[in-house]
Amino acid sequence: MMHKTDCELVHDYIKGKESALEALLHRHKIRVFNYINRKVNNPELAEDLFQDVFIKVILTLKEGKYNEEGKFLPWVLRISHNLIVDHFRISNKAKFVNETSSQNEDYNVFDFVKVSExxxxxxxxxxxxxxxxxxxxxxxxxxxxxxxxxxxxxxxxxxxxxxxxxxxxxxxxxxxxxxxxxxxxxxxxxxxxxx
Known part of the structure; x- marks a missing residue:
């Protein structure tokens, strides 16, 4: 199955051949994981995002929404990029309060508090x-x-x-x-x- 193109493997998977997805994953996992890890610089987070990427890939293929023939890897890398951006957007929103203290203070001072929009x-x-x-x-x-x-x-x-x-x-x-x-x-x- 390794001699098949990405496009052929995608079509095989859509037709129900589960091993085709395994072949695609095996072929591209190192490149996709390394791409994510370079962006987030955290192997555990990269592993979670990598898994989320392939859940999204699976769902998109199963729903018949994949239409980028011959461009499987760039498509997966774009999904990866979007999930990385989403992760950082969500994690930045979660940091509502940033506490700092100086040596002269007995308590923490709030730099800012996010007001609900x-x-x-x-x-x-x-x-x-x-x-x-x-x-x-x-x-x-x-x-x-x-x-x-x-x-x-x-x-x-x-x-x-x-x-x-x-x-x-x-x-x-x-x-x-x-x-x-x-x-x-x-x-x-x-x-x-x-x-």
Whole structure:
């Protein structure tokens, strides 16, 4: 299978040949991981982002939304870049308060405090979306729900999830993939719109 082009492997995978994705992953994993790691300079974070990249690749291929024939690696690197940007955007938003102290002070001084830019209405809508999403997550099979909750609510890496649930990392990734696919099916079936 190593002699096939990326394009041929993508088509094989879309037709249901799971080993084609493994071949693509094997062919490009070092380059993609190194690209991510150079940007984030943190191997553990790079591993998490790498796994997120391939979940996005899998979902896009399964949904039939991939249309960049012959440009698989640049497409994966663009997904990687976007997820890296998203990660830093989210982590910067999470740093609401930066504390500093000098030798002459007995207490910390807040450099700045982020004031919420959202109205009460926005916050209420967001709370409702979170509530609705939690109800949808509860409808998933237990193994899928567990992986999704550990990843998104507890922020565990897939390596940590695999250890916590006593399964292999590929099984954890697969469960996440099916959880997301099933959530999308439920959302489409019930015609739910998340802003």
């Amino acid at each position: 959202h109205s009460i209405e926005d916050l209420m809508i967001n709370d409702q979306i979170v509530s609705d999403l939690k109800k949808l997550v509860e409808t998933l099979p237990e193994d899928q729900r567990e992986v999704l909750e550990l990843r998104f609510y507890k922020g565990l890496s897939f390596k940590e999830i695999a250890e916590e649930t006593n399964v292999g990392i590929n099984t954890a990734l697969g469960r996440m993939r099916y959880a997301i696919i099933n959530l999308r099916k439920i959302i489409e079936l019930k015609n739910i719109a998340f802003l």
